Structures are given as structure tokens and as C-alpha cells.
Amino acid sequence: MSENLLIVNGNELISDAFYKTPAFTNSEGVFVNGVYGGIFKLISILKTSEYKALSISFSEECGNERLKPQILKFKEIIEAKGQGEIPVTKELLESLENALKDLSPSGEVKGASFDMTLKVTSDLNEVEALFETKSDRAAFYFLTDIGDFLGLGISFDGSNVTYIPVENFITADYLGKKLSILSERMSLCSFDIKESYKYFEPSEFANRTYGYKDEDVSGNKCFDVLIGAYLINPLKNDYEPWDVAKEYLKLTLPKRADLFGKEPLANADIKVLSEYASKIAYICFNAEPLIRAKLAKTGMERLMYNIEMPLSYILYSMEKEGIIVKRDELKAYGDKLLVRIDELEKAIYEAAGIEFNINSPKQLGEILFEKLGLPAEKKTKSGYSTAADVLEKLAPEHKIVADILEYRGLTKLKSTYADGLAAYIADDNRIHTSFNQTITATGRISSTEPNLQNIPMRTELGRLIRKVFVPKDGYVFADADYSQIELRILAHMSEDKGLIEAYHEGKDIHRITASKVFHVPFEEVTSLQRRNAKAVNFGIVYGISAFGLSQDLSISAHEAKEYMEKYFETYPGVKKYQEDVIASTKAKGYSETMFGRRRPVPELKASNFNLRQFGERVAMNAPIQGTAADIMKIAMIDVFFKLKELSLKSKLILQIHDELVIETAPDEVDTVTKLLVEEMEKAVTLSVPMEVDCHIGSDWYEAK
DNA sequence: GCGATCAGCGG
DNA sequence: GACTCGCTGATCGCC
Numbered sequence: 001m002s003e004n005l006l007i008v009n010g011n012e013l014i015s016d017a018f019y020k021t022p023a024f025t026n027s028e029g030v031f032v033n034g035v036y037g038g039i040f041k042l043i044s045i046l047k048t049s050e051y052k053a054l055s056i057s058f059s060e061e062c063g064n065e066r067l068k069p070q071i072l073k074f075k076e077i078i079e080a081k082g083q084g085e086i087p088v089t090k091e092l093l094e095s096l097e098n099a100l101k102d103l104s105p106s107g108e109v110k111g112a113s114f115d116m117t118l119k120v121t122s123d124l125n126e127v128e129a130l131f132e133t134k135s136d137r138a139a140f141y142f143l144t145d146i147g148d149f150l151g152l153g154i155s156f157d158g159s160n161v162t163y164i165p166v167e168n169f170i171t172a173d174y175l176g177k178k179l180s181i182l183s184e185r186m187s188l189c190s191f192d193i194k195e196s197y198k199y200f201e202p203s204e205f206a207n208r209t210y211g212y213k214d215e216d217v218s219g220n221k222c223f224d225v226l227i228g229a230y231l232i233n234p235l236k237n238d239y240e241p242w243d244v245a246k247e248y249l250k251l252t253l254p255k256r257a258d259l260f261g262k263e264p265l266a267n268a269d270i271k272v273l274s275e276y277a278s279k280i281a282y283i284c285f286n287a288e289p290l291i292r293a294k295l296a297k298t299g300m301e302r303l304m305y306n307i308e309m310p311l312s313y314i315l316y317s318m319e320k321e322g323i324i325v326k327r328d329e330l331k332a333y334g335d336k337l338l339v340r341i342d343e344l345e346k347a348i349y350e351a352a353g354i355e356f357n358i359n360s361p362k363q364l365g366e367i368l369f370e371k372l373g374l375p376a377e378k379k380t381k382s383g384y385s386t387a388a389d390v391l392e393k394l395a396p397e398h399k400i401v402a403d404i405l406e407y408r409g410l411t412k413l414k415s416t417y418a419d420g421l422a423a424y425i426a427d428d429n430r431i432h433t434s435f436n437q438t439i440t441a442t443g444r445i446s447s448t449e450p451n452l453q454n455i456p457m458r459t460e461l462g463r464l465i466r467k468v469f470v471p472k473d474g475y476v477f478a479d480a481d482y483s484q485i486e487l488r489i490l491a492h493m494s495e496d497k498g499l500i501e502a503y504h505e506g507k508d509i510h511r512i513t514a515s516k517v518f519h520v521p522f523e524e525v526t527s528l529q530r531r532n533a534k535a536v537n538f539g540i541v542y543g544i545s546a547f548g549l550s551q552d553l554s555i556s557a558h559e560a561k562e563y564m565e566k567y568f569e570t571y572p573g574v575k576k577y578q579e580d581v582i583a584s585t586k587a588k589g590y591s592e593t594m595f596g597r598r599r600p601v602p603e604l605k606a607s608n609f610n611l612r613q614f615g616e617r618v619a620m621n622a623p624i625q626g627t628a629a630d631i632m633k634i635a636m637i638d639v640f641f642k643l644k645e646l647s648l649k650s651k652l653i654l655q656i657h658d659e660l661v662i663e664t665a666p667d668e669v670d671t672v673t674k675l676l677v678e679e680m681e682k683a684v685t686l687s688v689p690m691e692v693d694c695h696i697g698s699d700w701y702e703a704k
Numbered sequence: 705g706c707g708a709t710c711a712g713c714g715g
Numbered sequence: 716g717a718c719t720c721g722c723t724g725a726t727c728g729c730c
Binding site: 357359360361362363411412415416419420436439440441442444446447448450451453454542543544545547548551608610611613614617618621625 | 726
Binding site for chain 2: 359360361362380381382385386387388408409412413416417444451453454455456457458462486541542625628656657658659
């Protein structure tokens with residue numbers, strides 16, 4: 001018997017594999033190369049030998065902080081199979097192989113392949129018959145190219161895939177309608193499903209008139225593989241179908257760019273197109289159950305089914321509505337800037353005694369610090385820093401500096417906003433941004449092409465750009481924003497008595513904080529004290545360091561540290577909360593929002609000090625930012641479907657993190673204002689009141 | 705034509 | 716390995 005027993009030192013096995021296997025993380029961002037390599041070796045030994053039983057021992061010692069969690073993970077996996085001598089059975093081998101799959105290496109696993117039969121058809125009878133297929137679910141991929149729908153890949157069983165080109169009477173509308181009808185009797189799955197809503201409206205949204213519901217989970221609903229994969233690993237950027245295939249199915253799919261390059265898809269061979277679309281449908285069908293299971297296991301079902309999926313439909317609707325931008329006024333604004341830019345340009349050349357490219361930090365640095373001999377303070381990788389904070393300190397030294405700063409500000413407005421936005425105004429005089437749901441690590445939405453979430457606000461001249469954003473004729477904007485949502489969430493999550501009380505007093509929170517931190521009566525707080533308190537509040541919310549705060553306030557790191565310490569003396573609950581949250585994040589490997597959204601923080605276990613500090617700030621910050629994002633998403637769902645329930649003409653068109661903009665019909669102003677404030681405030685109940693401010697205006701400048 | 709670098713906007 | 720992040724625009728060196 002003893003000759004048939006394989007005795008393994010678990011620590012050595014994993015340690016050995018750890019150093020031999022290139023480092024990679026699993027889908028949750030946790031390093032698992034050692035576990036992977038170890039199990040791989042174990043399987044190959046067991047398969048090529050006659051051992052009848054297996055015994056693995058572990059010792060407590062392990063000094064390597066990166067290695068230790070991997071040994072523990074391996075121990076966990078092994079102990080789930082049994083204690084002491086574990087019989088080597090077929091089941092054991094299978095479960096080890098499954099464990100290997102779960103670890104999701106970045107490399108490929110042998111043996112996996114497409115098991116797909118592809119059929120291409122344009123025959124109406126065949127297509128009609130196809131949509132009568134009996135199944136409880138289907139996966140599809142609507143192949144698009146610059147807004148044109150080229151064809152549909154669809155599968156009802158995960159092995160037979162049909163590709164239907166959009167041609168003749170089989171139009172995109174027709175196929176979309178077929179999908180809509182199909183969604184009444186089965187769950188449909190796709191990748192980046194928002195892109196198919198132009199033609200396809202899932203029945204659960206077509207008829208929906210209620211907002212967010214806690215208990216609504218799952219059922220026969222649409223499922224987006226991309227969003228699911230993002231929730232499980234929000235750190236990965238640019239999820240392509242290819243990545244999901246590799247991560248969940250160990251399959252290799254050529255990237256879109258590799259297949260088609262930059263050629264328009266319409267020019268591509270039908271065979272290549274059909275294979276590409278069909279493979280994505282195949283991937284979706286087969287990855288869906290794995291992703292659903294993982295979401296269930298990680299407690300993110302509500303997030304997926306009740307928040308993100310309805311949200312993707314809403315984001316589509318907002319993109320489609322768009323926002324009117326007055327072309328001529330934007331042009332006039334740009335021309336006005338140009339006059340002053342030209343003046344400044346001349347003045348700068350004269351002061352420098354030479355014409356050069358002011359927009360080139362390299363040339364500007366040479367002029368300022370070499371030709372004019374100004375004191376160079378900070379350096380960048382490739383030369384002098386000419387950043388605004390550096391120049392501001394130099395302003396008294398030479399009159400050219402102020403002009404450069406003004407020039408910078410104006411050219412920024414001109415190029416990014418005046419000219420930049422103009423390029424996106426469509427034929428309907430509206431800008432249709434893209435809201436991206438699967439980019440940020442914390443759960444926030446992002447906006448691109450153009451980014452409408454960073455329209456100037458802080459300076460008056462910049463802010464004026466908002467005047468060109470207008471509602472349609474006769475309508476107005478209703479603009480509602482949460483007042484200090486992150487700080488309120490911090491108060492709630494930290495349960496800090498002082499902070500909670502401060503919010504119940506309903507007075508200026510930064511002033512209260514300053515009063516407490518600097519031990520002065522509320523009325524006697526100076527504007528500088530208030531500004532400092534506000535900066536600390538801000539820093540806490542955005543997870544910046546004492547160093548970052550010192551940069552922000554232009555004070556020494558020492559002073560900044562003192563402010564932070566005073567802040568923590570004032571709100572000890574916040575300090576305690578942050579310590580607890582770092583500890584639990586370190587233990588779990590991820591941080592969590594109130595709604596269970598996760599953010600892996602592998603940096604917390606790093607040996608590099610800076611990296612670990614970064615991890616700590618992320619761990620403190622992600623639950624706050626992420627919870628704010630969750631709450632806003634819930635509010636959007638509530639608001640959107642409330643508008644629909646009441647059959648209002650007013651439309652939700654923008655989201656800027658803590659702010660919503662509704663293009664509002666004149667006869668609906670009162671209803672919409674009340675609805676916005678109510679739904680946003682009641683999206684969640686915290687131990688502090690939620691406060692929403694709503695303004696009405698005939699343009700975005702006025703409404704804000 | 706492309707990617708790296710610097711700069712600056714918002715929440 | 717730096718100090719928030721995501722986005723965009725201008726420049727510049729590289730192929």
C-alpha cells in the first residue's frame with residue numbers, strides 16, 4: 001500500500017511551480033501561477049504513474065507574501081477533496097482539471113477547440129423556421145460596421161450556429177424584430193448587447209414600467225457576456241470576445257483587427273464575416289452559463305440582472321436621444337477665443353524674442369528655462385515640466401508666464417471643446433455620445449466620442465460653453481445632482497458619529513468639518529480653513545495621499561499630513577473604517593460596495609511599498625466611489641422607467657457621475673422636477689439624508 | 705501612420 | 716513602479 005501512496009510537500013510543490021511558472025492572475029486579478037503550475041504538475045504525475053492514493057502535507061511557514069496566498073489556495077482546493085490519504089480516482093483527476101480551468105491562466109490549455117457547425121442562409125423560409133426553434137435560451141451576435149448591421153450569427157444549442165446576412169428582404173429591422181419576439185419566450189445572450197438595441201428591443205424592457213427592484217433577479221432575461229465578464233474582473237481593459245473566449249473557454253479567436261485590419265467589414269469575404277460573427281455567438285452561448293455561475297457565486301446577481309442589464313438599455317436610449325448643440329454659436333465661441341489667442345501668441349513671441357511652438361512643452365521649456373533663464377523646479381522624464389502649477393509659481397518672475405497660462409487655457413477650450421465638439425454634431429444637430437459601461441475599475445460610467453462628462457465648469461469662460469447645449473424647441477433642461485454623495489456614503493459606511501451628526505444638522509459640511517478640525521466656532525471659520533477642510537474631504541473621497549493633498553493645496557507634505565491627522569481625530573470612525581476596509585480587502589483580495597460590486601486589489605499584497613500604498617488608497621476609495629456609482633445607476637433606472645410609466649415626453653439624456661440631465665417638456669416641468677428629486681433621493685436609504693438639487697434652465701449653463 | 709509623452713478638463 | 720481616473724488633443728520620434 002505504502003508504495004502506491006504519493007506523498008507531496010504542498011509548500012514545496014507550489015513554491016517550485018511559483019518560480020517556474022510565469023506570473024499571471026485569474027479572472028479576479030489574484031495571482032495564481034503557482035497554484036496552476038502545481039496542480040498541473042500533480043495531474044501529470046498522477047496520470048503517468050500508478051499511485052493509488054495521495055497525501056499532501058502543508059507547513060505554516062512561508063515568508064513570501066506573494067507565494068503564501070497561493071499555497072493557502074492550493075490547500076483549500078486539496079482539503080475540499082478529503083483529508084489525509086486521498087484515493088486517486090477518476091473523479092479526483094476530473095475535479096483537479098476543473099480546478100485548473102477555474103484558475104484561468106493567460107496561456108492556452110490544450111484540447112479545447114471550437115465544436116461548431118456553421119450554416120449560412122438567406123432563405124426566408126429557413127430563417128423563419130430557425131426562429132421557431134424550441135429552446136430555453138439563445139445567443140446571438142449582431143455584426144456591425146460603422147452603424148451598419150451586416151448580419152446575425154445565432155445559436156440555440158451552442159454547437160450549431162446560423163449566420164444570416166442582412167440582404168434583400170432580410171433587413172436589420174426584420175432580424176431585430178425576430179429577436180424581440182424571441183425574447184418573449186427565451187433568454188437571449190450577446191456580447192456588448194447595447195449595440196444591438198438599435199433594432200432589437202427585449203420584451204422585458206419593452207413593457208417595463210417599474211424601476212429597480214431588489215428581488216427581481218434572473219429569470220428569462222437578456223444577458224450580456226461582456227458586462228458579466230466586466231463585473232467579475234473590472235480591472236481588465238478592452239474586453240473583446242476574444243478575451244472572454246480565452247478566459248472562460250480556453251479558446252483562441254482571432255481579434256477583429258487581425259482578421260479585417262482597418263478595411264470596412266462590408267468589403268470582407270462573407271465566409272470570414274460569417275465565421276467571425278458565428279464564433280462570437282458560439283462563445284456567448286458557451287460562456288454564458290459559466291459567467292452566470294460565477295456571478296451567483298460572487299454575489300453579484302442583483303448587480304448584473306437588476307442594475308447593469310436594465311442600465312445598458314437606458315444608456316442606449318440616452319445615446320440615441322443625444323443633445324442639441326448650437327453649431328453656429330459654438331463656432332462663434334471658438335472665433336472669439338481665437339482673437340484673444342492670436343493676441344497672446346504675438347505677446348508671447350515678443351517677450352520670448354523668437355517665434356516657437358507654444359504648444360510644444362519641449363520648445364516652451366527651452367525658452368523659459370534656458371533662453372529666459374527662469375528657475376526650473378520640476379522635471380519630467382524628458383525635460384522641464386511646464387505644467388500649470390509649475391508656471392503659476394513662476395508668474396511673478398516674468399510677464400510671459402501669465403500669457404502662456406492664459407494661452408494654454410484658451411487653446412484647450414478651442415481645440416478640445418469648440419473645435420472638438422463641433423466635429424461630433426450630427427445631422428439632427430445633436431451630439432450622440434457613447435456611454436461605456438465596462439471601462440472603469442470602480443463601476444462608474446464613462447463617455448467617449450465625445451466625452452460629455454468633462455465639459456468645463458470651474459472657470460466662467462469655460463463654463464460658457466454650456467450655453468451651446470440646449471433642449472429642443474420649447475423644452476427646458478432639468479438638471480439634478482446629488483449633493484456630496486460620496487461623503488454621505490462615507491458617513492454611512494464608516495458609521496462615524498460626528499460625520500453622521502454633521503449631515504443631520506443640514507448645514508455646510510465643509511464649514512462644519514473646518515469648525516471641528518480647527519476647533520473654532522462654526523461662524524468663525526475662515527474661508528481658508530473651509531477650503532482646507534474641503535480639500536481634505538475631497539482627498540478622502542478620491543483616495544489621494546498626503547502627498548497628493550499637498551500638491552492639491554500647494555503646501556508641504558508635512559502640513560498635509562497634519563491636516564489628515566487632525567481630520568482623523570475629528571472623525572475617528574472614518575479612520576477606523578479605513579483600517580478595517582484595508583484589512584478585509586487584503587484578506588479577501590477585493591473590495592466591495594454596498595451592492596456587492598467587487599474591485600480586486602492585488603496591489604495590497606505587493607512587496608513594493610509604493611504599490612502597496614496605492615493598494616490601500618484603492619481599497620479605501622473603491623467602495624465609496626463604487627457605491628455612489630451603484631446608487632446613481634439605480635436612480636437612473638427608477639427615473640427612466642418612471643418617465644415611461646407616466647408616458648412623459650421628457651427624456652433622460654445625460655449622466656455625469658452624480659448628475660442627471662433631462663430634456664423636459666414645458667408642461668412636464670413640475671412633474672419631472674419632483675420625480676427626479678424623489679427617485680434620486682430614495683434610490684437608497686442611508687443613515688444620513690440624501691440631498692438632491694435640481695435646477696431648470698433653457699440651456700445647460702443655466703440649468704446647472 | 706502609430707505610440708509615447710505631456711498637458712488639462714470633469715466628478 | 717508612480718501617487719485618482721478616464722478622456723482628448725498636440726507634439727515628436729519612430730517605422
